Amino acid sequence: AQSVTQLGSHVSVSEGALVLLRCNYSSSVPPYLFWYVQYPNQGLQLLLKYTTGATLVKGINGFEAEFKKSETSFHLTKPSAHMSDAAEYFCAVSDRYAGGTSYGKLTFGQGTILTVHP
Amino acid sequence: EPEVTQTPSHQVTQMGQEVILRCVPISNHLYFYWYRQILGQKVEFLVSFYNNEISEKSEIFDDQFSVERPDGSNFTLKIRSTKLEDSAMYFCASTVGQGAETQYFGPGTRLLVL
Numbered sequence: 557a558q559s560v561t562q563l564g565s566h567v568s569v570s571e572g573a574l575v576l577l578r579c580n581y582s583s584s585v586p587p588y589l590f591w592y593v594q595y596p597n598q599g600l601q602l603l604l605k606y607t608t609g610a611t612l613v614k615g616i617n618g619f620e621a622e623f624k625k626s627e628t629s630f631h632l633t634k635p636s637a638h639m640s641d642a643a644e645y646f647c648a649v650s651d652r653y654a655g656g657t658s659y660g661k662l663t664f665g666q667g668t669i670l671t672v673h674p
Numbered sequence: 675e676p677e678v679t680q681t682p683s684h685q686v687t688q689m690g691q692e693v694i695l696r697c698v699p700i701s702n703h704l705y706f707y708w709y710r711q712i713l714g715q716k717v718e719f720l721v722s723f724y725n726n727e728i729s730e731k732s733e734i735f736d737d738q739f740s741v742e743r744p745d746g747s748n749f750t751l752k753i754r755s756t757k758l759e760d761s762a763m764y765f766c767a768s769t770v771g772q773g774a775e776t777q778y779f780g781p782g783t784r785l786l787v788l
Binding site (some may be wrong): 597598601602605608660664 | 769775782
């Protein structure tokens with residue numbers, strides 16, 4: 557079964573500092589990889605995803621993530637944090653199509669709460 | 675921009691009572707999902723639904739749970755006899771296709787079982 561590990565349940569940065577949120581997956585076949593963000597009292601919103609092709613993926617709000625197969629990682633970064641980035645971030649994976657109709661479910665990491673200090 | 679909506683936003687119920695959580699997926703989407711998040715824990719998959727039938731369910735989704743799409747727009751999750759441990763945030767999601775397609779999530783229903 558798939559599992560996703562996000563290192564650090566809480567990350568705190570200063571405004572303008574680099575944001576780095578870590579995500580590792582366990583799968584012999586690289587899955588589809590997603591980062592979602594959740595603002596208070598809102599649903600999960602897709603930041604970016606990796607499906608195929610270029611391993612550096614750019615998303616909304618200046619975030620990007622790099623798929624590294626050798627490290628089974630998909631870390632999320634942003635060069636300069638903004639106060640509005642404060643939220644909870646979830647890494648998630650889904651299995652690549654293996655036939656049949658029962659795939660597409662997302663397996664989530666435990667989430668990382670990002671705090672941005674002025 | 676189209677969005678997934680969920681009602682109610684909060685629900686408090688007594689143990690043993692039935693609850694129905696409602697979701698309106700994005701109109702042209704074909705695949706529907708329920709997830710839940712117990713406070714302090716991971717978001718967990720419950721069930722996926724396609725072509726008016728369950729395509730996959732987790733171990734959590736036992737006989738107390740059921741889903742249906744009664745009218746072609748709503749997608750509901752019913753818990754027949756709630757337990758204390760069913761207290762969680764329940765998220766509905768929908769997508770136009772499988773696998774690499776983005777799942778769009780609703781804002782969630784916070785269920786509290788007393």
